[in-house]
Amino acid sequence: MGFKFNSPAEGRFNDRMLFIMMPIFTAVVFLGWWGFGYHHFHPTGILAYLFATLASLTAIGPILLIGLYIAEEKDDFLRSIYTQSMLWGIGATLIVTTFWGFLETLDLVPHENPVYVFTLFAFFMGIARALIKWRYR
Amino acid sequence: MKNRLRVLRAEREWSQADLAERLEVSRQSVNAIETGKYDPSLPLAFKVARLFETTIEAIFTDEA
Numbered sequence: 590m591g592f593k594f595n596s597p598a599e600g601r602f603n604d605r606m607l608f609i610m611m612p613i614f615t616a617v618v619f620l621g622w623w624g625f626g627y628h629h630f631h632p633t634g635i636l637a638y639l640f641a642t643l644a645s646l647t648a649i650g651p652i653l654l655i656g657l658y659i660a661e662e663k664d665d666f667l668r669s670i671y672t673q674s675m676l677w678g679i680g681a682t683l684i685v686t687t688f689w690g691f692l693e694t695l696d697l698v699p700h701e702n703p704v705y706v707f708t709l710f711a712f713f714m715g716i717a718r719a720l721i722k723w724r725y726r
Numbered sequence: 727m728k729n730r731l732r733v734l735r736a737e738r739e740w741s742q743a744d745l746a747e748r749l750e751v752s753r754q755s756v757n758a759i760e761t762g763k764y765d766p767s768l769p770l771a772f773k774v775a776r777l778f779e780t781t782i783e784a785i786f787t788d789e790a
Contacts, residue, residue, distance in 0.1 A: 595752040666759075669764070724763070
């Protein structure tokens with residue numbers, strides 16, 4: 590018994606996340622653990638840029654796949670749910686990170702690495718998607 | 727926007743899933759349109775009208 594998706598485009602999006610993004614994500618986590626955690630490797634020069642680019646694919650990839658899904662989705666309603674979720678996700682992320690930035694400026698909170706911004710966006714987008722779907726239930 | 731989608735569907739004894747299949751959209755879309763929570767795009771409104779062999783105005787009415 591397989592998953593039943595709302596549309597063929599949604600099925601393709603999930604397949605791409607599973608078969609393209611998951612291996613990349615796994616490779617980045619493994620390389621991070623193996624290189625930095627185990628061997629205390631600290632790349633410099635071109636190698637550092639290469640690793641940063643590879644690690645950034647974990648954020649660039651899903652954004653591109655969401656864009657592809659929105660372009661391929663023929664169901665207006667499903668597309669609008671995704672688009673609204675992205676807008677809420679972007680808005681909430683900008684609000685939280687800007688607020689955090691001001692708190693940092695006033696030395697009220699410690700500095701946080703901006704690599705967590707995409708995770709924050711994915712979190713807010715997920716919550717927004719669930720709420721929007723609930724609204725239209 | 728108000729619409730007569732639920733009535734037209736009931737007259738033909740179609741479920742939301744049946745109508746969704748005929749319109750090639752998700753069941754959630756049919757439900758959102760029927761309950762007036764979502765207005766369909768113009769191409770989808772034309773598709774609905776063609777399916778029920780009537781005009782867009784006979785199905786969808788502007789509340790303004």
